[in-house]
Amino acid sequence: MDYTEKKLSSREIYNGRIIRVHVDEVELADGSRSCREIVDHHGGVAVLPVDAEGYAYCVRQYRYAYGQSLLEVPAGKLEPGERPEDCALRELSEETGYEAERLVPLGWLYPSPGYCSEVLYLFLATGLRPGRAHLDPGEFLDVERHSLSELEEMILRDEIHDAKTVTAVWRAGRYLAGEEASGCRAEC
Amino acid sequence: MDYTEKKLSSREIYNGRIIRVHVDEVELADGSRSCREIVDHHGGVAVLPVDAEGYAYCVRQYRYAYGQSLLEVPAGKLEPGERPEDCALRELSEETGYEAERLVPLGWLYPSPGYCSEVLYLFLATGLRPGRAHLDPGEFLDVERHSLSELEEMILRDEIHDAKTVTAVWRAGRYLAGEEASGCRAEC
Numbered sequence: 045m046d047y048t049e050k051k052l053s054s055r056e057i058y059n060g061r062i063i064r065v066h067v068d069e070v071e072l073a074d075g076s077r078s079c080r081e082i083v084d085h086h087g088g089v090a091v092l093p094v095d096a097e098g099y100a101y102c103v104r105q106y107r108y109a110y111g112q113s114l115l116e117v118p119a120g121k122l123e124p125g126e127r128p129e130d131c132a133l134r135e136l137s138e139e140t141g142y143e144a145e146r147l148v149p150l151g152w153l154y155p156s157p158g159y160c161s162e163v164l165y166l167f168l169a170t171g172l173r174p175g176r177a178h179l180d181p182g183e184f185l186d187v188e189r190h191s192l193s194e195l196e197e198m199i200l201r202d203e204i205h206d207a208k209t210v211t212a213v214w215r216a217g218r219y220l221a222g223e224e225a226s227g228c229r230a231e232c
Numbered sequence: 233m234d235y236t237e238k239k240l241s242s243r244e245i246y247n248g249r250i251i252r253v254h255v256d257e258v259e260l261a262d263g264s265r266s267c268r269e270i271v272d273h274h275g276g277v278a279v280l281p282v283d284a285e286g287y288a289y290c291v292r293q294y295r296y297a298y299g300q301s302l303l304e305v306p307a308g309k310l311e312p313g314e315r316p317e318d319c320a321l322r323e324l325s326e327e328t329g330y331e332a333e334r335l336v337p338l339g340w341l342y343p344s345p346g347y348c349s350e351v352l353y354l355f356l357a358t359g360l361r362p363g364r365a366h367l368d369p370g371e372f373l374d375v376e377r378h379s380l381s382e383l384e385e386m387i388l389r390d391e392i393h394d395a396k397t398v399t400a401v402w403r404a405g406r407y408l409a410g411e412e413a414s415g416c417r418a419e420c
Binding site: 045047048049057058060061062063065067068070072073074076078079080081082083085088105106107108109110113114116121151152153154155156157158159160161162164181182184185186199200202205206207208210211214215218 | 233235236237245246248249250251253255256258260261262264266267268269270271273276293294295296297298301302304309339340341342343344345346347348349350352369370372373374387388390393394395396398399402403406
């Protein structure tokens with residue numbers, strides 16, 4: 045069924061550095077009216093770098109919204125006009141120092157579709173060459189190296205909660221398992 | 233390393249029906265100052281109901297923030313003081329009509345830790361008994377039945393983008409595969 049909601053009016057509440065908030069009056073599918081509180085965000089990129097030995101590099105950083113440090117895949121906001129692939133390589137290099145020969149797209153994610161319009165593009169990065177991290181001013185994080193299966197176990201033990209990290213770990217694991225299987229088939 | 237950020241002040245921007253927005257001035261790990269734009273949300277629950285034949289019930293609903301209909305696991309906001317388990321059973325019944333004999337916790341998710349404090353509790357529901365859906369006023373959705381492996385394929389084909397749905401499908405699949413394996417081991 046078509047339950048499209050029609051915008052009747054929009055009131056901007058806040059236009060900040062990383063989010064814009066507006067409240068829209070909408071007409072619902074049955075003709076009644078309601079309002080939608082919406083958080084807009086430029087969109088972002090998350091990139092899981094996996095080396096030739098199957099180890100992934102994640103970052104542990106303090107997240108003020110939760111008052112705790114979280115383990116996450118390297119990620120960052122899209123600059124205006126920036127392609128997700130370029131943003132992925134830039135953030136990877138800034139946060140971990142690694143350059144990547146190859147980016148594999150792992151789809152995109154809607155973090156909280158009830159009130160947020162952010163789109164997060166996910167990538168797997170392989171063919172890694174070490175380099176020097178160069179964090180933005182005010183950015184503090186530690187890089188951690190874990191095998192993909194270790195990250196999967198951490199998710200299943202409820203030690204990793206970040207949505208983009210869960211999705212990237214799962215999809216990267218599936219992609220690499222498929223590659224390995226097809227390589228094995230080609231050899232046999 | 234400890235990169236804790238200390239709150240210096242907080243300015244409320246908006247206090248709405250489902251979100252509260254505030255901008256806090258914080259002291260960073262190096263003593264410098266920055267601001268954090270934060271969206272608070274009561275928290276929510278997502279529940280993936282899977283029947284005895286391995287089919288899951290998802291809901292397709294219009295999401296104004298993205299201007300399109302999305303396929304998601306049944307989900308909803310926690311009422312003040314409500315336990316996540318009770319919310320899961322309530323939302324499941326409201327959106328699909330199903331009552332569940334058993335809820336398996338599948339951890340919790342942080343949708344967008346850079347600016348959002350929402351916590352989403354995930355559950356698998358089994359032992360389903362059909363009943364009558366009773367949607368909230370202004371809520372419109374269609375229930376779809378897909379096998380878990382079909383949902384996994386849809387995620388890998390980039391047809392499902394909702395973060396809670398991706399995580400719930402993956403974790404439910406892992407949980408049920410583990411149960412099946414241990415049942416098989418017990419039988420052998």
